Amino acid sequence: MSAPRLTDSPLGIQRIWKRIDERVRFGIKPGLQRMERLLELLNNPERQFRVIHVAGTNGKGTLCTFVEQGLRQAGLRTGLYTSPHLLSPLERILVDGQPLDELALAVAWHRLEPLIDQVQPSYFELLTALALLAFRNAGVELAVVECGLGGRWDATNVLNSELAVLTSVGLDHTAILGDSLAAIARDKAGIARPACPFLLGELEAEARDAALEVADSRGAVAVTPEEDHPLLRDQPADGGGRVCITDGDLAMELDHPSRGALFAAGMALRILRRLPEARFLREGIHLRPAPLPGRFQVLHNAPPLVLDVAHNPAAITLLAKDLNQHWPNTRWTLIFAAMADKDYRTILRILAPRVASMRPLVLSHARLASPEDLLEAGRAAGIRCGRPLGRAGLAARRLDTPHEPTLVCGSFLTVAAWLGANDRNLPPGL
Incomplete structure (x- = not known):
């Protein structure tokens, strides 16, 4: 099947998004069968790159962005998949920090569109498959992927991640995930993988205990903040709002950060320190992640x-x-x-x-x-x-x-x- 050219094809960017938006009316569809089938028909693009998988009630997008920026500074070709978007769905799918260009989008869509009627994916499932296919096409080495909703039955939970994260647990989406912190934590902890690190944020006891129970049942290596290296915070008196978070010999600088950004910086350092690429970030390099629109x-x-x-x-x-x-x-x-x-x-x-x-x-x-x-x-x-x-x-x-x-x-x-x-x-x- 030849790749489309935007100049002679109806696959313009607006048509692609219109076609994807049509899937919104089908709502949320629990279960992983459609996603697994869709990826199988695409020859499993998700198996061609490494994955860091992030779940949580709040703070996922900022954390994913900070981690991706650190990985890119370490020299990796990165993918970043987050949701929802603000102005364009292209915000959700980045390669090396940049949205897909129209040709990359059209090439991936050309492969994916014929499968829609056969698999009947939801809006989020379709976007997730598009991202994973685009990452493979672009030669991504490591992708940072944010869960859309929950964890256990989220469309992203078809990924075989090498490290998973649970940022926070709060009462949100209770009609779907459960009406207690424990129930929500159990669902979100469903992204933990056997023998792989599962990093927890600062959770209330009820949520922490539930998440640890799921991690243990899945054979994951759960790590709470108390069990991790202590983070140091430096805020010079004349720093003009600059804050530096340090984890050993890794550091991240933020200007006038919100509490959410401070948490994301600390969690990002906990993640980066565990990756083999961390050696390229040592030697006194300070990461200075760019802030996200709409986050304070x-x-x-x-x-x-x-x-x-x-x-x-x-x-x-x-x-x-x-x-x-x-x-x-x-x-x-x-x-x-x-x-x-x-x-x-x-x-x-x-x-x-x-x-x-x-x-x-x-x-x-x-x-x-x-x-x-x-x-x-x-x-x-x-x-x-x-x-x-x-x-x-x-x-x-x-x-x-x-x-x-x-x-x-x-x-x-x-x-x-x-x-x-x-x-x-x-x-x-x-």
């Missing part, structure tokens, strides 16, 4: 304008602490939207002491809570609420210099809309 992203300083994709109570709690640390005694105008199945009432109660007023964002997305429900929840939390903010109002605020401290959060959709995504291009997301 400061677009303006005076007054501050902050974007954050935090969308569950655990992540919002960390965000509230970060806001208080960097801008104590500041009260914010909150631009907010949340998915209907999220605990947005608790989220608004957590933010209430720091919020002067809230404007719910009006977006065309079936899974979002209605502006009326958000207004009701905001008033119940004691927040003064303004009129819902539509597309025209959002565009005007985005183009204008902020006149008061402004916080944009509640979901990936909220941040994506602020950054310029139109309703048609909003991620299926969180």
Whole structure:
């Protein structure tokens, strides 16, 4: 089968994404059979490169990005697969830190598209297969792969990883993963592999015990933070917000980091130290990972304008602490939207002491809570609420210099809309 040329083929990039987006309506499909079959028909591209696999309620994307940047600095040809995206699905699939170009995307799609009707994959399964195929085509040596949802039945759990990670466990997606920390931890720990390291983040006792139980049953080598090398944190008085995290002779520097970024840096060093490529990162080299859009992203300083994709109570709690640390005694105008199945009432109660007023964002997305429900929840939390903010109002605020401290959060959709995504291009997301 010859590879397509974009100049003489209908396989333009917009057509590809439109075809992939059609799978959203099929929803989430538990089970690995479709994914295994799809990869088998593609001659198992996932077996041609090494994998680091990351699960967790929060912090996965930042951690994956930091690890990939470290591996790239060590000289490896890397793949990075994360989700959801903000402005383009191409954000999800990177090779050597760059999105797939149109030709690489078209070549992979040309091989994958004929199998859709035969296998009937979900949206996420299709994107995952596309990423793995593109990684093989590009000669990736080591891929860092983020779970989409949970772990045990996630489409990415067909991978034979050499190292797995559980970043955090919180109450999110409870209708699918379970309504307790232990149940959610058991599901996410399903990515652990026999005789391979399984690194745990700082988990509550209930979640830690459940994850360790699963790791033991699967023959994985679980490592808690207490069992690992102690991390050193250096924050010079004149460093202007710079923080250096050190693990032995590996170090990572961050500027004005959030709590989530500090955790990701420490966890990334724990991962990198275990890889044979770590020897190329020693000799005093300091990694300086680039921040991710929408993760405590400061677009303006005076007054501050902050974007954050935090969308569950655990992540919002960390965000509230970060806001208080960097801008104590500041009260914010909150631009907010949340998915209907999220605990947005608790989220608004957590933010209430720091919020002067809230404007719910009006977006065309079936899974979002209605502006009326958000207004009701905001008033119940004691927040003064303004009129819902539509597309025209959002565009005007985005183009204008902020006149008061402004916080944009509640979901990936909220941040994506602020950054310029139109309703048609909003991620299926969180």
